[in-house]
Amino acid sequence: MAATLVNTFGNGAYLATGTLFLTRSVGLSAAQVAIGLSSAALAGVVLTTPMGHLADRRGPKQVQILALLLSAACFAGLTRVDGLWSFVPLACLLAVGDGTVKAANGALIAGAVPPPDRVRTRAFVRSANNAGVALGALVGSLPLALDTRAGYLAVLFGNAATYLLAAGIVRRLPDVDPVAAPAGGPAMVALRDRPFLAFAALDGLVAALYNALLSLALPLWLVTFTTAPVTLVSAALLINTVGCVTLQVRASRGTRTATDAIPVARRGALVVAASCVLFGLTAHRPDGLVVALVLTGATVHVLGELWLASATFAVIFDLPPPWAQGQYQGAHQTGRQIGNLVAPPLLTALVLGGGVPGWLGLAAIFTTAGLALPSVIRRCLRTAGTRTPPVSPPCSPGLERSAPR
Template sequence: MKKRGIVPLLLAGQAVNGFGDGLWFSVWAIFFTRIQHIPAESMGLAIGIGGVAGFLAAMPVGTAADRYGPREVLVAVIALRGLASIAYIFAGDFWSLLVVSCCFSAVQSSGVGVRVSLVYQLLGKDDQLRVLAQGRVVQHIAYAAGAGVAMLVLADGSRSVFVASILVNAATFFITAVITLALPSVPSVPVERQRSGTEALRDLPYVGLMSTTALLALCWALLSSGLPLWIAEGTEAPLWTAGLAVALSSLAIALFQVRVSGRAVNIPRSVRASRVSAVALAGCCLLFAAAAWAHQALLATLVIVVGMAAHIVGELYYVSSRWGLSLGFMVKEAEGQYQGLTASTEAGTTALGPALVTSLVSGLREVGWVVLALVFLLSAAPVGSLARRALRDSRRVWWTDRAGEKEALS
């Protein structure tokens, strides 16, 4: 299949999957607490532990992608996610929700790395970052559409409509699996060249790079947990400002992700992108803290909007640098395993992020925002030295066509 046929299928899968995600993640909290009558504390604990399962599963599934082919493993993962989403209908207490959440999160996090590995192996170097960025744009637009449908579900409020929305979400996974199956199959790594299942874990420079930059993924917890809580408890800004922040973020991703990702096409630029992200996210935290000192609603809202502009820059550059570093520093014939490790580090931050951000913002208020700013700055500090160390290994993907970049990192 030619590239002209591959890219539309990849983007179509992202669109269908994004619609389902937007629908589900907009209704799940209300479904579990008001329809299934699970206490909010129990629900949060079950979902959080499920996130840990995602952290643990991503790398083994990535290794399986190397051994059995990324397309085949991705199809299985997507289909299993559909089945797990249906199982949510029958989760009526903490323990059943915990089991289903672990299964759902395991395949959700695993699929992220396998998909990046598939894109890498299907497309040439010049198209990989562009298509990954286009996929994120399409996914966010579809996500917004799914969230719009979720508003109708929430307005109705009946159990039957909630269950119907869950079945629609499950259907999107099965449709995505069929679309993915239409992509060309990528040959698995021959048995004699298969690498150890712990190859990526023993690659300390890569582990260091992915672990430190994964802290920048706290930007999502800032937007989903920290900022709404801060607006309600710490500022004079109206509550609808939190919704405005999400809308601005989605619009900016749709407009600028492809352009920004084009600036992370090699290792030095990816390193610089991680630093830009860290500085922008640190600035956003300081601006959010400053909103508490604005005693007029309009002024507080304006400060938060300026902070959101910094947040958007940080998120765009984080995603771009993450792709550039993870793809450039992979070891050939272990792409799935390396992307699984990348996904697992991000899954860990995503799982623990809401609790960390909420604790800092609620407990320490402005000081908590300053602590978060320092976390962002410190996360990018070792990236350059880790990248230079990683460049000593000639097995990496960048070696054959990116020679000379080592000097650019000094």
């Protein structure tokens, strides 16, 4: 939690200032920034699962520390960027480093925390993540307001320092031993697990949509279809942040296994769908009614998000075999990265192009996902027991070895 809070504090400051640094200080065009970010997303999709596999083979703690150190060097390197071709390699390395940190962190929790406590631990980490990003974005507003190169460079060096500090904190965690893969089996078992890949893709799209709904779709909607103040977006984001920081652990209670996650995932998706309907009802309404509907919709939205996140944690900890936690965490991150590519244009097309029917279409997507997720999870559960267990050395005479999970 401490490492996450420190690291995401720096990330929050960079998220608030990074785009303007690249365009106003470096001089990149919006199209060039988009090229760099798209290249980074592609690199993350291709390499995150293999890096998760590396965490299994070399130990998640060591791989996470290396990824944090690499990311620190890349953020320091961004201060020297002077064009597109110096930006693209660093952006790709940062995307791979970010995916590796998350995959290795998941494997570290799986290896260091008893199974009944993993979802609760991950919920605490998510609370710390949201708190760090929110505080960092608040601090980042100062250099954003100054709009000077010195201010932007201070954010970059400060973010690099948070990665170094996070690496130092992770170094104090208990070691999790590398795990040997089964002899003769495929190296990338996660990429052969079609039911899990289906879950990762569907969950990745759902998460990307609910994450961008308040920060992208709602602002575009309010300025186009209402006369309400845009500051409503800040209020909605505040409700979301406070809810995620204070209620994520409570929302995860009773959700420990993939079986537990089935009704929770359904409920969460349907509740987010209801928030979409509430947001859609604000079109051309009096400002007072718009305020009430947006604040209510934001509250409903965060409840659904909390349940969906809790269900996700239970699935991604419960389904992977013990020798492949890292690569399964990486495969799940890949689904998130693909969702992050699809969600912005989809939301923009639905909300700006569709109007009220667009919000209803978005509600239909969440409803369909809520009805589909239970079937996908059940299919994952049916195939989870068919994997070959790792080969263990013979037991010493007179000792019994418990059967692998």
